[in-house]
Amino acid sequence: MAEQTQGAVPLSAVIADAATGVALALRGEGDPYALSGILRQSDALTSAAVRVLGADALAPYAVEHRAAPVGADDEAVVRQALAAYPPGADASQVSVWSYRGLIEASHAFLPAGAQPWPAPPEAEAAWVAGDPWPKLSHRVSQVAALALPGLAPGLAEQLAARTDDLARGFVRAVRRRDWLQAAGLGRWLARLPDAPSTLGLDSGLAFIRQMGGADPRVALHVVAAQRFYGRGW
């Protein structure tokens, strides 16, 4: 993700700024959130950044009683990103799920415009049941943005059956200081109904924020776990 355009800021910095904006909004801080305010449609890297953030680009709109109405500019930013990066035939499962998540979030959180949103693409889910826990954990952390209210209900149901395996992944990720993976798994575990109490998820999320929260994407997952599922402190 370190690709650069000539003379411009790197994509990673654009993503970091956008993630910070989303996290701030989820905490109820800063100006009223508008996706088009943090990622302008005219900026070259906007679509790539939206692609990486996936559904999280719209996460603040999932908060009830949001302060500002969603404008048409946001719709344009999302449509542009969806058009720029449709998953190809050889796309990874994670890419398809992430793309699907953005479409689901558009359906759920953005007003229906003049033209309908595209239908979510079929995303294969055999890996959810079949992957050994280390691989499963890695993939699930990469689709952490789907841990939003109402999104990917089928995936959430399937993952509930792998709760212990995700808890193992969480333990290993924290031990390895892989904060991004740990935060993503912690966010999913926060959404699942039966995260084991012995895992210490609340103090774990706080620990991850303390140790790895300098990375805005880590901070975003931790804030989302707290804002939407009341886990962590």
Add this chain to the structure above:
Amino acid sequence: MTVTAASPALLHRVGDRALSWLDDHREHFRLTPDDFASNGAVVERLKPIGELALNMQVLFREGVAGSRQKARAGQLLDFTWRELLDGGNVLARLQHDEPLSPVPLEVYATFHELGHRHPGLEAAVEVCRRTTSWTALEMMPNRRLGVLNAERKLGLAPSSDFDRAVERTWLGQLPEPWTVQLHIAYDLTHTVFHLTNWGEAPERIPEAVADYLTRYLPAWMEDWADLEHWDLLGELLVVDACLPRPTLDAELWERYAAAQSATGAMPIQRRMPQGDAARVFDLVHHPTLVAAFASAMATSRAMSAA
């Protein structure tokens, strides 16, 4: 998602090779005149001797040794008691010098279970055990469990409550599993060793602890396998073999077996150390003893499951 279990042949081979190395290097366990100059050095040297005896005992108890291996283990055990400990006199001497040290009792308990006796040592230990000081001795909670287990092995009334001692250990409190570091990991493996009398009675692990270990042990094993910390991985594999439904994870055991040197020694971490024979022995005897222990336990569980 189920885990594939290692074959009994693979599990057994690790222990067979470890035993060969231990037997080939048995002279290195011997205390030297220099060691006898200080009790601290004696205690240091007694630790591997006690662990060696424990291993042989586990091998007999689990009944997984072939006839050749069994004969070799028996000879090694006799050598340990007669030659290395002078029929228990080395332990009695240390006890005389340091009456409140639990070390002679802990080492002796294994030999006692195997039928060896030193009445003088037993009498001296009993006097000290009746002091308040014996129960007031400050030690790590899992070490306290070790002392209580040694008393149990000798058929003595426990000097304090076993269940409460378990509750005071790190593992007994079921803390956040992501906080486990190297030393915590060794604390928890030793809690399981003492709790189960070195794997003899896995059913003594309280249900909540067994559930906790079943859930999180795979994460720790995977992580320390990736770090190639064979000494700790071996201990964690013993813990796995003590659980109600051990995984005996084939993938982990294959990595573990592959780390073993051609001579049968197991390195502590990564690869075998270099240097003179005495130094290498000091560095690898513990992981090699653990390999023998893990192999005996896992082979036994694999065979009973089959």
